[in-house]
Amino acid sequence: MTNKEWIDKGQNSVMNTYGSFPITFVKGKGSRLWDADGKEYLDFVGGIATCLLGHSPDILNQVLVEQADKLWHVSNLYWNPTQIELAEKLTGSCGMDKAFFCNSGAEANEAAIKLARKYHYRKNAAHRQEIIAFEHSFHGRTLGALTATGQAKYHEGFAPLVPGFKYARFNDLDSVKLLLNDQTAAVIIEPVQGEGGIKPAEGEFLTGLKELCEQQGILLIFDEVQCGMGRLGSLTAGQHYGVTPHILTLAKGLGGGFPIGAMLATEDAASGFAPGDHASTFGGNPLATAVACQVIETITAAEFLPAVQKKGQLLKQALQRISDPRILEVRGEGLLLGAEFDVEVRGLIEIAIEKGLLLVGAGPRIVRFVPALTVNENDINQAINIFNNSLREWTE
């Protein structure tokens, strides 16, 4: 079937939530994708910062197939070895103590919000229920995570939202101080805001936030669903900044494209949960955790993250060298980069796609660059070429 035939068919039965580009992908390898008409694309979206090791990487295929032969699913009524191994690897390498597994970023953040409230409840501080989030943040689409998301456009029509959320200004410690009081349970923040426009936190701000939380017995939650798992050139975003949160959420890149989320916590924070407090049927599923074990093993191998830093710099410098008056700023860290324009970029992205380069926005005026961490220099040069040609053709 052709692209168009698939899309006509899809529009009849797939719910109309995405406003997808008119392309149907049928195959992927590394940083390349092929659509149903056989056209090849260079992928700088990576399933939105998710296909960490590229499409269909041999190493993950092998692990997945081997695990499929052994065991698919048992539920958390029992223990399973791959979940235990992943918990050990993740907590050890991320500087945390305990891991809870789920299936997505939103679910990881729900778990974090619930843990924060229950933590204070168990410490006889049940009045500490409020969660402070940030303007322009994105934490997911389930009601709790959606409420934490500081963007009105995502809230519209879904009232009533979850009570007990307040929003501070990103990179503005005073705005946090104004909201903190003896009702505050936790602060949730993306160290680099993703959907909200690829905005990195300032180091001083995150350090100050941690200090403030420590002083007042408030839990600091880092939502690293997009910026964690090596994306910044360090394993966690917190490590990039030298700040360790009390709770850390992961998803997107964690399974390299296989659905899995995780909430990690310090021993003290994790003491908020006891048996029966929280659960997920699929959480820690053997297939997902086997794949994620291999992802973490691959990205923590000696040469991997330094190479991500190097490729990130190459891409960032190439973007900064582009002289186009419509570009206001190129920003981000590692392979989480964005170019902010003074106009909306949908048209530019459509031209790039036409020329065989997949890009995605991060808000209406920012083009996001989140290729696989395994992208190579040739891919980067080719992407820059196509992007330059697209800019030349783009008149809005």
Ligand SMILES: *Cc1c(COP(=O)(O)O)cnc(C)c1O
């Ligand atoms: C994508 C994203 C989420 C939501 O993840 P889902 O898996 O879509 O639920 C949460 N937080 C951040 C920072 C994200 O980028």
